[in-house]
Amino acid sequence: MDNFSFYSPTLFEFGRGAEEKVGMLTLLTGATKVMIVYGKKFAKTSGLIDRIENSLRTIGIDFVELGGVEPNPEDTLVRKGIEMARKAHIDGLLAVGGGSVIDTAKAIAAGVPYKGDFWDLYTGKVNVTEALPVGVVLTVPGAGSEGSGNSVITNTTENAKLSLRTDSILRPRFAIMNPEMTFTLSAYQTAVGIVDMMSHILERYFSNTIRVEVTDRLAEGLLMALMAEAPKALADPTDYQARANIEWAGTLAHNGLTGCGRREDWTSHAMEHEISAMYPFVAHGAGLAVVFPAWMAFMTHHKPSKVAQLGRRIFAIDCRDDRSAAIETVASLRAFFGVVLRMPLTFKQLGIDNPDIPEMVRRLHANKGQVIGGYYRLKADDTEQIYRLMLEPETVAAQS
């Protein structure tokens, strides 16, 4: 176990009716006039925004609205939000939505007090030293932004999607999580959210750091809980208990708990990033459902030990040798993603008939370095192989 700091000062208010506390919780952040950031549909049409505004009004907190956040949130709306916030003398943000909305609110929160262009904070030119308080009403679980200090924004001019990571300054002060708000998510949205959550855990799980038993067991426990509850939520979208367990697991998957005391991997996220950058119709979670099992399949040949441990513990695989156990683990994970979640498992199923693998590999290493990965160090030859494992089995055979 490596040295670590763990600091998760977000207040999680979880359960039915939790949104009724939004006024009081906002008041406790010290804000007097907030910008309510939201997306396109649910928040407004469901009446949620109205209820939130009533709660703020009752307690004497003023507000303005900024709607229209899209998936893969962009710098243009952030800039508009910063300008609006400054003019309106906003002193707090309230994000009502999922990861894109929360990340936009965080970007505005950090951008308002910064004199220069907010993008400097994302390129790392300048460190974030202050930010307005951010509160969250979560309606789409998966990204985990409600419990993290991070924000991912796409700069459309520079064609760059960058992640701003802070220890605590951008962690939401509070996150209101009412699982009933997730009843209307489609099976597809539910599934991509679950893959995203599982990937957040797995990226941290695959580590060379020895003897991280506590963190391993917590990670495995969250994965098992997600796999147990996922089919229930898909069978009955209004199964409150399934929705509740999934939502809470999604927060713990990404608030740092499952990374305590170890180096993390994050190769699969980087590899998926290049796929959705070149093929923007690919949803992050769907891309990860293709990438992660392929990355793990590569590891069955090169470093099966942790893949084997995972399978023995979460899929009750009892093969003695690591390689066989790892192979079965990959098959089990693929079955879960493909059969239970109905997620794509290949480029073709993602809708990419002729993926430009050489270009993905080139971009990946241009962005992330010649050698990448925390669990196993991968060069361009290796990542190319992993991308090729995402082709249809017959295509792989034909090309090899």
Added chain:
Amino acid sequence: MDNFSFYSPTLFEFGRGAEEKVGMLTLLTGATKVMIVYGKKFAKTSGLIDRIENSLRTIGIDFVELGGVEPNPEDTLVRKGIEMARKAHIDGLLAVGGGSVIDTAKAIAAGVPYKGDFWDLYTGKVNVTEALPVGVVLTVPGAGSEGSGNSVITNTTENAKLSLRTDSILRPRFAIMNPEMTFTLSAYQTAVGIVDMMSHILERYFSNTIRVEVTDRLAEGLLMALMAEAPKALADPTDYQARANIEWAGTLAHNGLTGCGRREDWTSHAMEHEISAMYPFVAHGAGLAVVFPAWMAFMTHHKPSKVAQLGRRIFAIDCRDDRSAAIETVASLRAFFGVVLRMPLTFKQLGIDNPDIPEMVRRLHANKGQVIGGYYRLKADDTEQIYRLMLEPETVAAQS
């Protein structure tokens, strides 16, 4: 899953050399002059207090010392500390030790700004509304006070041991945890700490709340990690990795994470409390090693379901019917406590030859009510039966 709030704003600074950050972390709490609270031996003789004082001096934080905290910390030292703190214009507390030291520091932190007698806060006469910031350098894991908002103090005049529970106001601002500081703990101290940690998890695990899969899995994961690492720490007290895993598990066992979304039980703690109140030589953890399996054994007859789930998941017990699985679970837990941890399992092994069970039962229900327990409601007849299960097997037979 029930509605819940989870708020754990403590910064955990974990690992080798973590104590070097004590000056900086204290500064961040806003304190300018702290009272360093410690126990009797280790903190002073090991040079730890000197190193902490140097760190504070370097950063310009003034301090006074309050040593001599004993196990089952008492009101008299708290009162002395409050008086000292007021005279010296202390604006922060720094606890260097284990649960007793931290609980004393918390009591002083809450007592200083309160005009009346601090005991009012423990009896519930008055709610805590303000407190000085508390920082922790943990040297004895087990009680979990470094991550909780609670404090337990014994009033010697009134012969009462009361617990003050706060959501967040008494949570330490930071907790410095260097597992090397636990190398000198004896096998016995290590074992009672582990039983205490496991009991904190189990008290929350035994719940009637349905569908708390995430919280269940986290609890089971922590228990499995503790059981895996315990023998390693006992075999080699300087096994850093084992000490580290145990120490971190001890914090997560009691910071609220394993209770999220459910009602909890806490009967075994209440029953142990009466044993150590009447027989003060009984260490809390040792008492729990006797009580918890007896409570669970009672449940094999009355409500085996959750005991069975526990055993299936953490001991890989594969009996189909709940009662048999529960019986095997109790046997497995007793084997772990008795054989691996070398903890007592009966009154006799605790050093109590003729326990006054009727008096324990009387006091228990006088303190806690006619019917107690969150998982299964117990009347005096039931708790008497459970206490009788802690007698030597032959004694039980002879009396029944």
